[in-house]
Amino acid sequence: MRRIKAYLPFTLNTFQMLLSYKANVIIFMLGEWLMLTVSFFLWKAIFSSSPDKVINGFTLNEMIMYIIISFLTTLMTSVDISFDIAREVKDGSIAINLIRPISYEKRMLFQALGGVLYNFVIIFVAAFTVVNLIFYSTTGFTSDVNIPLYMLSMMMGIVINFYFSYTFGLLSFKITNMWGMSQIMGAVTQLLSGALIPIVFFPEIFRKVITILPFSSIVYTPTMIYLGKISGSEAYNALMLQFVWIIVMIVISRFMWKTLVKSLSILGG
Numbered sequence: 001m002r003r004i005k006a007y008l009p010f011t012l013n014t015f016q017m018l019l020s021y022k023a024n025v026i027i028f029m030l031g032e033w034l035m036l037t038v039s040f041f042l043w044k045a046i047f048s049s050s051p052d053k054v055i056n057g058f059t060l061n062e063m064i065m066y067i068i069i070s071f072l073t074t075l076m077t078s079v080d081i082s083f084d085i086a087r088e089v090k091d092g093s094i095a096i097n098l099i100r101p102i103s104y105e106k107r108m109l110f111q112a113l114g115g116v117l118y119n120f121v122i123i124f125v126a127a128f129t130v131v132n133l134i135f136y137s138t139t140g141f142t143s144d145v146n147i148p149l150y151m152l153s154m155m156m157g158i159v160i161n162f163y164f165s166y167t168f169g170l171l172s173f174k175i176t177n178m179w180g181m182s183q184i185m186g187a188v189t190q191l192l193s194g195a196l197i198p199i200v201f202f203p204e205i206f207r208k209v210i211t212i213l214p215f216s217s218i219v220y221t222p223t224m225i226y227l228g229k230i231s232g233s234e235a236y237n238a239l240m241l242q243f244v245w246i247i248v249m250i251v252i253s254r255f256m257w258k259t260l261v262k263s264l265s266i267l268g269g
Contacts, residue, residue, distance in 0.1 A: 010111040025118075079113075079158060085170065089173060163249035167252055171260075
């Protein structure tokens with residue numbers, strides 16, 4: 001418990017910082033809602049032009065729900081800590097952080113949780129409640145199982161994405177300028193996580209590979225569990241795959257830390 005208390009200030013500091021810069025958050029959210037609106041009209045046009053009312057197992061209403069839930073899930077699992085690591089390496093502040101008597105990995109984890117806490121309190125709770133009410137009023141469907149499993153899956157998605165971002169950020173110990181790689185990796189992650197398009201819409205040969213990768217566990221798996229598209233034993237297998245990826249990503253991140261921290265060149269001053 002004492003060890004956790006040592007890291008809580010990093011969570012609170014990030015939360016308070018985000019509260020202080022409300023304008024940045026509002027502008028970011030407006031951009032995200034614009035993308036959400038574009039996706040809505042795009043899929044509406046696709047279903048309107050199709051002779052089939054069900055496309056790859058989705059009706060139009062289900063696709064709209066997928067867009068909204070995947071948006072909220074993406075918001076909650078967005079723990080891009082790689083930028084912070086690269087910035088610390090570039091300005092030299094990492095030198096001070098490395099000599100502190102705390103774990104750098106845990107410090108970054110609790111710092112990322114500050115952003116998660118902010119998104120959960122300020123945006124997710126109200127939005128998710130409204131979405132559930134709309135979902136129930138339009139379909140009459142509710143599930144005491146899907147929502148808890150969705151929450152569990154989403155929490156594991158947060159951990160997976162953190163360790164992926166943390167591992168990717170450690171590359172800045174070796175690569176000075178990470179901006180280009182970050183842009184490419186962000187686009188790849190969005191595509192393969194199911195944030196832009198459900199993975200079931202990919203060709204079967206690619207779909208089988210993508211569903212095994214950790215990216216699908218970040219957004220696609222929680223969203224499909226919420227919609228009931230993944231249920232029963234399939235849902236528990238998906239959760240188990242998420243748990244396995246958490247272990248794998250932790251092992252990879254710690255291996256990279258031990259390997260790269262030895263050759264770290266401190267920049268800045």
